[in-house]
């Protein structure tokens with residue numbers, strides 16, 4: 071029952087994400103006007119706006135003008151529904167599930183807008199930073215390293231919410247700071263902007279939600295995806311070497327993996343690589 075709720079709820083959110091993906095880059099309101107067909111401008115009634123089902127029932131065409139509906143809409147809905155299920159399997163249904171579904175949904179929107187326009191809109195990334203700090207304080211996950219580090223500089227911190235707040239701020243500094251450093255170095259060395267500062271703000275947001283260790287994991291995984299998939303894509307499509315990759319898209323995919331399996335991946339890394347070396 072709960073898993074069905076997780077799926078359906080995430081599907082409905084996915085339907086709203088489609089609206090954000092189209093409207094945010096154009097600076098349009100995401101609440102008004104109501105959804106309408108981009109071709110004939112007719113309002114879409116609620117029964118034609120049910121995630122995935124309506125797409126199938128309508129045969130992928132607008133009820134009025136019969137123009138094709140892009141396959142991307144149901145795909146984004148299905149992707150979000152799938153992420154909703156994976157989050158449920160990891161966290162169950164609770165405050166964690168809702169917060170991380172919100173975070174992953176924002177990542178889906180950023181990933182798609184970056185593919186379409188090569189931008190990562192400030193309304194998502196900048197608001198995501200302070201929402202991430204608040205979410206961390208609410209969730210207050212355990213951060214065994216923070217009290218130790220604070221004791222090292224002579225401060226005793228025991229309040230779990232204060233620890234979570236410090237971890238979130240550290241996440242912003244490490245996640246955003248590292249990408250800022252790379253972007254700045256790239257700009258100085260090659261004289262071109264290899265990475266937009268949208269990526270910097272996006273990683274500050276990821277750090278705010280997930281803390282420094284998972285933000286670092288996100289950058290590592292994102293760079294790995296970017297180099298493997300990106301280079302294969304450039305090769306396959308015979309694009310020029312200066313073809314601008316949507317790095318934000320790779321970071322977004324990496325961030326979702328970090329939410330779901332980051333703790334396990336880091337533990338695995340410590341067990342396999344660090345322990346044997348000691």
Ligand SMILES: [Zn+2]
Nearest residue numbers: 107110132135
């Ligand atoms: Zn139409």
